[in-house]
Amino acid sequence: MRFTSEQRLDDGVLERQFTLGEIPGILWTPVSASAPVPLILLGHPPLGLHKMYPRLVARARHSAAEGFAAATIELPGSGDRPRWAAAEQARADLRRTMEAGEPVSDEIIDALILPLVDKAVPESQAALDALLSLPEIGGPVGYSGGVISIGIRLAAVEPRIVAAGFFAGSFVPRTMFEEARQVTIPLHVLLQWDDEGNDRQAALDLFDAFGSKEKTLHANMGGHTGVPQFAGEDAAGFFARHLR
């Protein structure tokens, strides 16, 4: 991991851009911390770190205020990372299908999500290796948001992640339901009740499938982008309980 830039934000948060091999990423740490801090790995949709920056830095500031570091990396095929023909094709197929008002088939969802999960999960694990080797970061690690299928596999295979907050707002391949049963860490799942691009019953079935003994579903009114502010506060309480 190589730090490429560093700036101190006005509220006592140190923001460092880094690269991990070819993968760009950002790390935020609370300046005031005197001991190694827990880490929240921030997931995001495959829109590129530049585009996602305002929302990511807002979440990172909240994490820092709780005494946690936060970090995120660019997803495969996003931002400045090399395009990826199969993923572009899958996104184009999805767009065409939705614009035509047709049901999104399992084939399209699989093509869109499964290769992304296969690539992103080992990259996230490599990022954890690097981040947890920094003296200022001690763990434990929480995972928050982003493409839920990436989070499911990470939560199932990565023992350093002790708690996860998911947003049930993206397509989930059928095979991920089986992986969801392998997840046993505490979960905090957000659902937007009227999410236009999301199947509510599938989200409830997914919540039911998780193997965790502690799992909470927070369903709120509104569409995909209408998550109320208080939902973020409840999620912060969840991470405070599990990472402190």
Added chain:
Amino acid sequence: MRFTSEQRLDDGVLERQFTLGEIPGILWTPVSASAPVPLILLGHPPLGLHKMYPRLVARARHSAAEGFAAATIELPGSGDRPRWAAAEQARADLRRTMEAGEPVSDEIIDALILPLVDKAVPESQAALDALLSLPEIGGPVGYSGGVISIGIRLAAVEPRIVAAGFFAGSFVPRTMFEEARQVTIPLHVLLQWDDEGNDRQAALDLFDAFGSKEKTLHANMGGHTGVPQFAGEDAAGFFARHLR
């Protein structure tokens, strides 16, 4: 309303027993309050105030810590109030049906719940009249817990109640779904995902039916009595947002 006893609890809460006509009740107020405070009306199952006291006083202490008064009244037919033949019959029918492992019919649910709602709602409104006339209580009013059908009708008909926290853990007559559509105040609904005596799909349908623009469902693992402590903390945040 006549106060019949008064004691100061060790954490700065004044507890006063009262009677409202024939109906016993309890009022808790934070001693330190210098201005009239909001009120949370605490619902409870029809088990009698004596039996419910430990759980009610715990909830009232939390309310007082937030700066809110809390009050509750004995339900019709419960505690020391006169028995009520039709309600006793309905309870006996329910017990027999459940012990026999048979499905609980709409007729049994209606006989159990609807007369209780018809009696309890005007009594709760009379209690609000009396409580809000006290100089130390200013409103607004929240309603929390108890038999959800009582809460639904109260929330639908009583304009002084501005926010309600419900526990979707008891039988709800079909006709209450229509009343639920009339509810428009902010709602915080708890659901125990594996509640043995509760139909999960009916609870989700009920949540969907509420007419409120702001409504949140918090579903947690476990059975009827397994509501985790953090669920109470999230509910406290809900009332703090709407009653302050």
